[in-house]
Amino acid sequence: MGEEFKDIVLHQMRKDMMVKTFKTGQRFDGRKFDELRPLEIQKGNIHTAEASSLVKLGLTQVLVGIKFDVLTPFADRPDEGVIMSNAELSPVASPTFETGPPDENSIELARVVDRGIRSAECINLKSLFIEEGKVLAVFIDIYALNHAGNLVDAASIAAIAALTDAKMPKVENGKIVRGEFTGKLPLSSLPVAVTSIKCSDYWLVDPSLEEEYVKESKITIATTDKHVCAIQKGKGTMTRKELDNAIEIAFKRGDDIRNVLKH
């Protein structure tokens, strides 16, 4: 994702240069292998949404807006609310992004973020029940605004940051009263995705765009403070040992991010 043809043909040379730099213990941008880029979280700036967050991870920028609506529940879960996630890779975010319906990259992005939130059961879906045939739906809309690598972690952080700021909408006669709330949306945990990639014998957390170009393997692991809650292995292969290491780093950096989220 985000590769231009020149980046594909430059692949081998770029990789050689990177590996040479890794031998000095640093990455092209000066980071250590297990270091995240600077993280900035802004919350609540979109007033038409029930909650929102703009996350900047280095130069990567992702906005998430949360809307509530009243919907008919799924037939097999009549007493549970629903979560719907969607991602828009805006062409402003990268010269390689095109307009048009969601492609496999944006669908995967939305689904990985969605799975972390859903599996962690951080939103109690039963609490979204209104009355028979009516439940609250939580729409999580991910807007990629600048793709400088690792959109998925930025999107995952923005989604959970927005949810921590979400208030329960007031519902009257089966309809949402916009702009009125009945307290905070309760969250039982803070799922956060952390992505690592492999280049030669090196594993790097929070890959930059240049690093994503040269990756041989990629894995995204979402954790809560106790559990692994979602995994998406991308291209390539990995050993059991490498998986263990990736899980270890996902918990460590995940905890760092959770600490930022709590403040």
Next chain:
Amino acid sequence: MGNANPNVKLMKDGKRLDGRSSTDIRKIRIEVGILPNAAGSAFIEWGGNKIICGVQGPRECIPKHGADPYKAVVKCRYMMAPFASHDEHGRSGPNRRSNELSKVIREVFESLIITEAFPKTQIDIYIEVLQAEGGTRVAAVTVAAVALSNAGIPMKDMVSAVAVGKADGEVIADLSREEDNFGQSDVPVAFSNRDGNILLLQMDGLMTRGELGKAMDIAQESSKKLYKLQTDALKEYYEKPHGAKKFQL
């Protein structure tokens, strides 16, 4: 419009519901160069509107057979985020309204961009409405002019746009959402700065010829205020190290 309702009071003691006089425009903040991956970009907060514009190009025209051997093709996409409206969650993707707005905004910049400088290429203007509160198309035109400047796309002139109209019997500048919804008329209009040419003009609702003339006068005055804000935003951006001021949504 369409809901024009004489029973909705939009003026009180000669002031509008948000306290503005008939010619006041809402508070505006413009930030330049917020998206590093775009050739040029800008953000505008205009009252309750929040809009990002990113420009890509000039770049290879796709599809190739759509290229013009004598000039650049200008393309524009206006999009509203699903969470941008006060009401229910919107559908993503283009619709009839966004297609029309993309077209009228594109036509503004087709008149300004010196397209002959880049034959066989395309220049893309992407407008992402993140929060909508009435007047998004004029805010989009105003912010796109700044984003194109930031991209270094050659233009004959700058453009500033505002919606004027009539609410509660009064001719007013910069309609709010309520005034747009319940007023008697809505006239989005864009002027080029140097020669004051009209680049965009639409109208919806009813006005007398006299009222329309007055509305156009107010629009032209407002566009001067907007041009000043555009200039100040660009001046500030080019006086400081880039990235020094963190973009705040």
Next chain:
Amino acid sequence: MSSRKIILPGDRISDKVLRMPNTYIENEMTYAAVVGMSDETGKFISLESCYKPVFEDVLIGIVTDVRHSGYSVDINLPSSAFVSARDMRTPLNAGDVIAAKVVDVDEVGEVSLGDIRKLPRGEIITFPPSKVPRLIGRKSSMLLLIKEHVGGELIVGNNGFVWVSESADIPLVYKAVNLVIEKAHLTGLTDNMQEFLIANKK
């Protein structure tokens, strides 16, 4: 630069006909076509522009396709350049990086290249072409300063591709290049760079 005036597209910069880049003429007067400023002498200096190659510009290119008669080369412009196989003593491969000079630009912007040479392995950094003059500096002063501290070679293409030799401290080059991007439009860039490079010396 607070004393310097910002100039926007459409602002008149002279009531005479001045033929200069990023301006246009109307009714025998000259207007700015891009955002810029006037320097101490009142001369128009553009702050942003879209790169248009001119005769003798140095370009860095990346070979993206090998065909029977020659090579397609990505030169960071809307259309790629074509290098005839006859112009090359040794064949090129996809992924090879070349440095070349602009010999001709036709009316639709297609570029012909000459003085083509293949560059050794290294990193390619993409840089805003409008800021290339600042990265090079007066009489190459900025480039020489950077080279001296990063321990390697740099070739700056006017098209915004920068080739960095394998021997250079690439993370330091990235930081130096980012400093130019942040401050290219401000005065005192050379002093800033000097301080930065000394502070980052290992």
